[in-house]
Amino acid sequence: MTDKVLIYSRFPKTMIARFAERFELLDTGGKPAREMFSADALGDIRAVLTAGGTPLGAEAMDLFPKLGAIVCYGTGYDGVDLKAAAARNIAVGHSPGANAASVADIAMTLMLAATRRILVADQYVRSGDWAASKPSPMMRPQAGMPGRRIGVYGMGEIGRKIAARCASFESEIGYFSRSRYDLPYQYFPTLEALADWCSVLMIAVRAGAETQHAVSADILRRLGADGYVVNISRGSVIDEKALVLALTEKTIAGAGLDVYDKEPHAPDALTALPNVVFSPHIGGHTLESHVAMQNCVLANLTAFFEGKKLPYAVK
Amino acid sequence: MTDKVLIYSRFPKTMIARFAERFELLDTGGKPAREMFSADALGDIRAVLTAGGTPLGAEAMDLFPKLGAIVCYGTGYDGVDLKAAAARNIAVGHSPGANAASVADIAMTLMLAATRRILVADQYVRSGDWAASKPSPMMRPQAGMPGRRIGVYGMGEIGRKIAARCASFESEIGYFSRSRYDLPYQYFPTLEALADWCSVLMIAVRAGAETQHAVSADILRRLGADGYVVNISRGSVIDEKALVLALTEKTIAGAGLDVYDKEPHAPDALTALPNVVFSPHIGGHTLESHVAMQNCVLANLTAFFEGKKLPYAVK
Numbered sequence: 001m002t003d004k005v006l007i008y009s010r011f012p013k014t015m016i017a018r019f020a021e022r023f024e025l026l027d028t029g030g031k032p033a034r035e036m037f038s039a040d041a042l043g044d045i046r047a048v049l050t051a052g053g054t055p056l057g058a059e060a061m062d063l064f065p066k067l068g069a070i071v072c073y074g075t076g077y078d079g080v081d082l083k084a085a086a087a088r089n090i091a092v093g094h095s096p097g098a099n100a101a102s103v104a105d106i107a108m109t110l111m112l113a114a115t116r117r118i119l120v121a122d123q124y125v126r127s128g129d130w131a132a133s134k135p136s137p138m139m140r141p142q143a144g145m146p147g148r149r150i151g152v153y154g155m156g157e158i159g160r161k162i163a164a165r166c167a168s169f170e171s172e173i174g175y176f177s178r179s180r181y182d183l184p185y186q187y188f189p190t191l192e193a194l195a196d197w198c199s200v201l202m203i204a205v206r207a208g209a210e211t212q213h214a215v216s217a218d219i220l221r222r223l224g225a226d227g228y229v230v231n232i233s234r235g236s237v238i239d240e241k242a243l244v245l246a247l248t249e250k251t252i253a254g255a256g257l258d259v260y261d262k263e264p265h266a267p268d269a270l271t272a273l274p275n276v277v278f279s280p281h282i283g284g285h286t287l288e289s290h291v292a293m294q295n296c297v298l299a300n301l302t303a304f305f306e307g308k309k310l311p312y313a314v315k
Numbered sequence: 316m317t318d319k320v321l322i323y324s325r326f327p328k329t330m331i332a333r334f335a336e337r338f339e340l341l342d343t344g345g346k347p348a349r350e351m352f353s354a355d356a357l358g359d360i361r362a363v364l365t366a367g368g369t370p371l372g373a374e375a376m377d378l379f380p381k382l383g384a385i386v387c388y389g390t391g392y393d394g395v396d397l398k399a400a401a402a403r404n405i406a407v408g409h410s411p412g413a414n415a416a417s418v419a420d421i422a423m424t425l426m427l428a429a430t431r432r433i434l435v436a437d438q439y440v441r442s443g444d445w446a447a448s449k450p451s452p453m454m455r456p457q458a459g460m461p462g463r464r465i466g467v468y469g470m471g472e473i474g475r476k477i478a479a480r481c482a483s484f485e486s487e488i489g490y491f492s493r494s495r496y497d498l499p500y501q502y503f504p505t506l507e508a509l510a511d512w513c514s515v516l517m518i519a520v521r522a523g524a525e526t527q528h529a530v531s532a533d534i535l536r537r538l539g540a541d542g543y544v545v546n547i548s549r550g551s552v553i554d555e556k557a558l559v560l561a562l563t564e565k566t567i568a569g570a571g572l573d574v575y576d577k578e579p580h581a582p583d584a585l586t587a588l589p590n591v592v593f594s595p596h597i598g599g600h601t602l603e604s605h606v607a608m609q610n611c612v613l614a615n616l617t618a619f620f621e622g623k624k625l626p627y628a629v630k
Contacts, residue, residue, distance in 0.1 A: 012454060101461045101485055108484075109427035116424045118594060119437060125593035126586045130579040136595065139327060144601030146416045168483035169423075170416055264445040271441045278440035279433060280451065286459030 003305045004044055006033060006064070009051035011073065018294050019049065023301060030054075033063055047304055049297065052076030052094060053234065053263070058084035069304040071297055074284055075099055075158075077314050078207045078234060093310040095296035097157045099284030103258075104161035106283040107202055107232040110256025111150075113277040114228055115142060115200070117254075120274070143199070143226065145169035151198025153191060153215070154205030154233065155181055162202050174198055177205070191215075195222035200230065207234030217242035220252055227252045232283045235261035244269045247276060258283045318620045319359055321348060321379070324366035326388065333609050334364065338616060345369075348378055362619055364612060367391030367409060368549065368578070373399035384619040386612055389599055390414055390473075392629050393522045393549060408625040410611035412472040414599030418573075419476035421598040422517055422547045425571025426465075428592040429543055430457060430515070432569075435589070458514070458541065460484035466513030468506060468530070469520030469548065470496055477517050489513055492520070506530075510537035515545065522549035532557035535567055542567045547598045550576035559584045562591060573598045 002024040007016060010030025019025060026045070028036045045064040050056055052072040056079050061067055070080055072094040085092050113119065120137050124130050150166045152159045155177040163173045163185055173185040176194040180187045188194040191214060195201060201223055205211050215229065215238040223229065229252065231238055240261045246252045247270075254275040260266045263281055271278065284293065296312045303311055317339040322331060325345025334340060341360070343351045360379040365371055367387040371394050376382055385395055387409040400407050428434065435452050439445050465481045467474045470492040478488045478500055488500040491509040495502045503509040506529060510516060516538055520526050530544065530553040538544060544567065546553055555576045561567045562585075569590040575581045578596055586593065599608065611627045618626055 014454075102459045105427065105460050105484060106431060108423075109431045109433055112420065112424035113428050113433050116421060116594075116597070118424055118428050118592065119434070121594035121597060122434060122592055125581050125595050128583075128586070130595045131581065133579065138595060138597055138600065139329075141600050141602045141605050144417045144603055145420050146603060165480075165483045168480045169420060264448065266440050266446065268443075271443070277433065277437055279431075279436035280440050280445045280453060282431070282436060282453055285453065285456050287456045288459055288461060290456050 003301075004046070005071075005301060006037075006042070006045045006048045007050075008033065008048045008056060008060075009054040009073075011049075011051070015073070015290060015294075016049070019297065019301070022298065033060075047071060047301055049073060049301070050079070052079055054079045057081040058087075061085065061088055061090060069093065069300070069310065071300045071304075071310075072314075073293055073297055075103075076207065076234065078236075080314075082314065091304065091310050092314040093296070093300035093304075093312050094314050095293040096312055098292035098296050099289040100157035100161050102286040102289035103158050103232050103283035104165060104204075105286075106258050106279060107158075107162050107204065107230050107256075108165050110232070110258060110277050110279065111200055111202065111228065111230045112145075114230070114254045114256040114275075115145075115148075117142065119277060145171050147172065148200065149174060149198040151175065151188070151194040151201045152185070153177070153194065153201060153203050155179075155183065156204065156206060158232070159202075159204035162204055166202075191219055192222060195219045199223065199226055200228045203229065203231040203233045203237050205233055205237060207237050211237050213237070213239040213242075215239065215243075217246065220246040223252050225250060225253060228254050228256070230256040232258045235259045235263065240267065240270065244273070247273050250275075318616075319361070320386075320616060321352075321357070321360045321363045323348065323363045323371060323375075324369040324388075326364075326366070330388070330605060330609075331364070334612065334616070337613065348375075362386060362616055364388060364616070365394070367394055369394045372396040373402075376400065376403055376405060384408065384615070384625065386615045386619075386625075387629075388608055388612055390418075391522065391549065393551075395629075397629065406619065406625050407629040408611070408615035408619075408627050409629055410608040411627055413607035413611050414601075414604040415472035415476050417601040417604035418473050418547050418598035419480060419519075420601075421573050421594060422473075422477050422519065422545050422571075423480050425547070425573060425592050425594065426515055426517065426543065426545045427460075429545070429569045429571040429590075430460075432457065434592060460486050462487065463515065464489065464513045466490065466503070466509040466516045467500070468492070468509065468516060468518050470494075470498065471519065471521060473547070474517075474519035477519055481517075506534055507537060510534045514538065514541055515543045518544065518546040518548045518552050520548055520552060522552050526552045528552070528554040528557075530554065530558075532561065535561040538567050540566060540568060543569050543571070545571040547573045550574045550578065555582065555585065559588070562588050565590075
């Protein structure tokens with residue numbers, strides 16, 4: 001009998017095609033599992049595949065009395081109640097580092113697009129205003145990358161890749177994270193101190209209860225009127241209301257956002273702003289990143305069904 | 316008597332304000348000098364300040380019988396007829412390297428924005444289509460930067476900075492230039508060979524008669540259907556008609572353009588294309604780049620009026 005895997009979040013078919021070759025997939029399409037499958041079918045489920053950001057707590061786990069493994073597609077697992085899983089002896093796996101380069105690259109893309117005002121630039125050319133010699137919205141030169149102070153919040157695999165990329169742009173790099181590492185970047189003991197120092201805050205911290213709204217109105221204000229914030233972690237790390245206010249009142253210059261508090265619902269007050277570059281949570285969405293994440297998922301599921309430990313378990 | 320400098324191209328006032336502190340500026344605003352000033356006034360002119368891309372040939376030089384120095388604001392000097400200048404004993408100066416980082420950074424911005432499809436991504440979020448769960452135009456994942464083959468055409472200061480930045484993105488770097496350098500990148504003896512190998516062609520070559528339409532229909536075809544071209548050099552280096560055709564027929568995937576054949580007239584057939592990211596020749600347009608370029612201009616003009624050699628002469 002083929003091993004069964006319940007697909008708990010909504011995934012495009014193409015993203016889970018490789019799993020269908022090895023396992024029997026029960027795809028909820030992101031809808032409640034109880035509505036999609038019978039209690040009998042759910043009772044058989046020993047493994048679920050989920051997106052790390054999708055809430056998956058004790059109640060959901062108890063839908064599957066035989067559940068032994070929750071495998072997250074991607075590096076994040078903030079939606080999974082780890083304590084509830086541990087209490088039920090459910091292993092939790094993810095794809096550590098598999099999408100780190102891809103996510104770091106979207107952070108760089110958003111930072112450069114925001115600071116070089118590429119949406120405004122593109123529109124000025126595309127509309128014909130440049131050809132018509134209409135006044136340029138780009139007239140006032142902006143600060144470039146050399147010498148710019150980039151603050152990286154979180155120094156995991158993604159943070160390190162962001163820092164390495166920024167260093168090649170001749171920027172100064174500072175960081176704040178729980179631990180201080182042996183890295184050639186300036187360490188700041190608090191997020192406040194990092195925000196006071198930097199002009200671009202790159203949010204690369206692993207999201208969780210303790211980072212909820214860590215980037216508050218106060219932190220944003222410390223970035224200053226020439227400051228930018230880029231978030232490729234989770235929407236929960238920024239106080240989104242404070243961000244809208246800071247961008248509207250121009251207490252900061254702009255932002256680049258790949259993630260939002262209640263995806264896919266980026267608030268209208270935010271999406272109406274001209275000084276933000278948006279992307280729809282596509283940080284990890286590149287060919288090689290998907291292949292790498294799928295490799296981790298396959299390795300985790302295969303090991304689980306063979307009765308072994310997950311090779312990419314959440315620690 | 317204050318030394319006089321004729322401003323030959325159109326410059327924003329803010330960009331030439333520092334020169335007005337030291338010299339008497341006769342600003343043509345980019346209009347023909349003869350229409351703006353009397354023959355007497357032009358007869359006094361010993362130095363002109365110009366943008367390197369503005370055509371400045373023998374006839375124009377002869378408007379100023381006492382002309383001894385042509386100083387270009389920026390690194391380029393392709394508009395200046397160097398032979399005509401030499402024949403008249405006119406020194407030609409520029410700002411070598413002053414804007415190299417800023418131009419390399421716009422190249423990176425355009426490449427990342429094009430390959431990660433940031434205009435489409437931003438519009439998908441901004442329009443509310445993402446929130447409404449409309450089909451995503453981003454569904455098919457694209458290749459990312461790790462392992463991508465980046466071809467750099469021209470290995471001067473800008474090319475080197477582009478290569479160093481791309482290397483930090485874990486890409487493979489190849490280059491073609493007249494000379495082979497002791498650099499940790501793969502050298503290709505022809506542009507054809509580079510185009511066959513790479514999937515992104517970064518045009519960073521110094522423009523001139525010998526590079527006119529060097530990036531031809533043939534070179535573009537060699538990039539392949541997943542290929543991109545980014546131009547931050549001069550519009551003349553690409554055969555713009557062939558580029559429009561390649562983008563329209565999707566024989567290449569996309570482009571990022573900061574420069575155009577007849578600026579500011581980017582052709583409608585080009586600006587209508589969704590798979591291009593445009594900027595209005597803002598490569599060197601950052602605060603620190605302007606300061607550095609102005610420092611070169613001031614040093615060149617000061618030396619000239621003191622009867623010394625230009626410290627930043629065109630070689």
